Amino acid sequence: MFHHKKPFAAILIGLGFNAAAPSAAAPNEPTGPIERKYDASGPADVRHMTSPAACDRKGNPCEIWYPSDIRRGPPRAVLLWANGTSDIPVGKEIYEHILSHFASWGFVVIATRDGKTGYGDTVLDSLDYLRKFAARPASPLHRRVDFSRIGVAGHSQGATGAANAMLKSKGAIKTTIAFQLPAQLWCSPADLCLLTPDLKAAKSGSIFYVGGTLDALISPDWQFGSDRLNSLNAYYEATPSKLLKAKGLVKWANHNDILGKPDCRSAAQNVSSTCTSGVYGYRGFPTAWLAWQLQGSKEAGEAFQRKKGEFFTAKAWHSQLSNVR
Amino acid sequence: MDAWLVAGVIIVSLLAALAIWVPTASDPESGSTRPLVQLPQATATAAAVPPARARDGGDSTDFQSLPDPRIASTLDDPGATFRSISAADGANNVVCGEVRGSGRFDYRRFVWIAEAQLLATDDGGPQFAHVAKLCDGSYDLQTAEFRTQF
Numbered sequence: 001m002f003h004h005k006k007p008f009a010a011i012l013i014g015l016g017f018n019a020a021a022p023s024a025a026a027p028n029e030p031t032g033p034i035e036r037k038y039d040a041s042g043p044a045d046v047r048h049m050t051s052p053a054a055c056d057r058k059g060n061p062c063e064i065w066y067p068s069d070i071r072r073g074p075p076r077a078v079l080l081w082a083n084g085t086s087d088i089p090v091g092k093e094i095y096e097h098i099l100s101h102f103a104s105w106g107f108v109v110i111a112t113r114d115g116k117t118g119y120g121d122t123v124l125d126s127l128d129y130l131r132k133f134a135a136r137p138a139s140p141l142h143r144r145v146d147f148s149r150i151g152v153a154g155h156s157q158g159a160t161g162a163a164n165a166m167l168k169s170k171g172a173i174k175t176t177i178a179f180q181l182p183a184q185l186w187c188s189p190a191d192l193c194l195l196t197p198d199l200k201a202a203k204s205g206s207i208f209y210v211g212g213t214l215d216a217l218i219s220p221d222w223q224f225g226s227d228r229l230n231s232l233n234a235y236y237e238a239t240p241s242k243l244l245k246a247k248g249l250v251k252w253a254n255h256n257d258i259l260g261k262p263d264c265r266s267a268a269q270n271v272s273s274t275c276t277s278g279v280y281g282y283r284g285f286p287t288a289w290l291a292w293q294l295q296g297s298k299e300a301g302e303a304f305q306r307k308k309g310e311f312f313t314a315k316a317w318h319s320q321l322s323n324v325r
Numbered sequence: 326m327d328a329w330l331v332a333g334v335i336i337v338s339l340l341a342a343l344a345i346w347v348p349t350a351s352d353p354e355s356g357s358t359r360p361l362v363q364l365p366q367a368t369a370t371a372a373a374v375p376p377a378r379a380r381d382g383g384d385s386t387d388f389q390s391l392p393d394p395r396i397a398s399t400l401d402d403p404g405a406t407f408r409s410i411s412a413a414d415g416a417n418n419v420v421c422g423e424v425r426g427s428g429r430f431d432y433r434r435f436v437w438i439a440e441a442q443l444l445a446t447d448d449g450g451p452q453f454a455h456v457a458k459l460c461d462g463s464y465d466l467q468t469a470e471f472r473t474q475f
Contacts, residue, residue, distance in 0.1 A: 085442035087398045185452050188444040189401050216469040217456050224451035255441050273418050273467045274440040
């Protein structure tokens with residue numbers, strides 16, 4: 001496997017651009033109607049709560065975001081979240097912006113505070129907890145969660161955990177968004193990884209791989225020759241074609257831009273070396289993907305149609321691929 | 326007349342290039358001359374030697390001596406030993422060195438990025454060689470640019 005495609009940043013350097021230049025401009029504005037729609041906050045206000053008890057096998061509590069109008073309309077789809085690596089529990093403030101955004105579009109979002117989510121086990125624990133919590137008559141979510149429509153998303157090691165959770169869920173989880181999925185080179189310990197045989201054996205679900213053009217070492221789009229999955233292209237190609245799949249890179253985004261609230265200076269932890277613009281660009285199409293996969297929005301799905309969908313002409317995105325017809 | 330004009334332009338260009346090059350080359354923050362973090366004497370001596378693969382022996386560093394305890398936490402291997410540790414960026418955001426995991430006889434190079442709390446070990450492939458450019462300062466994590474070395 002050898003990908004000759006030059007990294008986006010290298011091309012720009014060759015043209016004489018400074019990679020840090022966009023910080024002065026409006027970052028990654030949405031350009032089409034679907035991206036614009038889902039980049040904006042959804043119709044609902046968002047409520048947050050911390051689980052009153054531990055929600056995973058490690059004793060972590062969970063953070064839960066849900067739409068304030070959850071008592072009205074049909075039960076809501078679920079989005080499980082997997083954090084990036086942390087040696088301490090991950091507080092609600094770290095991914096608050098993007099997770100609140102998803103909840104404003106009607107999703108019940110649950111995130112364990114676990115900082116080692118790569119195996120996906122604690123992510124599945126959080127789903128079990130949510131089932132029990134929503135079954136209690138006193139819960140604000142009682143009978144308001146649709147457990148036939150479950151998705152999972154995660155960042156960095158959490159992208160690994162999200163994919164593993166879907167693969168281990170025996171079909172319960174319908175879709176995955178993997179933000180900044182690390183190359184297998186970064187799997188430490190070696191099994192804390194999205195393993196090639198597991199991915200190639202996937203029989204159901206869908207995956208949207210989301211990277212950043214400046215995240216060229218941890219989650220690169222291309223790779224040098226290797227049998228390992230060391231690039232988003234390699235992960236995409238290894239994903240069986242029976243699964244719906246898409247891949248794209250947010251321009252000018254580095255490994256931790258998704259932590260922006262919305263910009264990098266407002267992020268809840270210091271990510272000055274690995275956050276360039278902020279969460280802009282991460283809201284629109286990922287939310288559209290969830291709206292399509294979990295809420296049945298046909299127009300959102302059409303945006304990912306191979307080569308002709310809006311995703312492929314979006315100015316904030318680069319190196320897009322999909323097998324959506 | 327034209328020959329004198331051309332010669333003059335060349336001389337001026339050379340002088341301008343020299344003026345730009347000299348401060349860059351002497352910049353202590355640039356290239357291979359960038360300082361390492363302050364480490365215990367034994368470790369600092371080892372850090373000055375370019376890390377080599379599959380090299381046994383030499384001083385090892387226990388977890389307490391690591392510039393950031395999260396490196397050991399990332400590896401999740403209490404039996405691992407480290408040596409030749411250096412902070413490539415002078416701020417412990419990129420830490421390089423060698424690690425010997427439990428049950429292994431050889432040390433392997435590693436790169437650890439603090440803001441991602443991820444660690445890559447040398448698998449002998451070109452992808453790690455690319456990542457290892459962080460260690461000599463020839464690659465900038467923030468801008469995904471290669472720094473020009475003089």
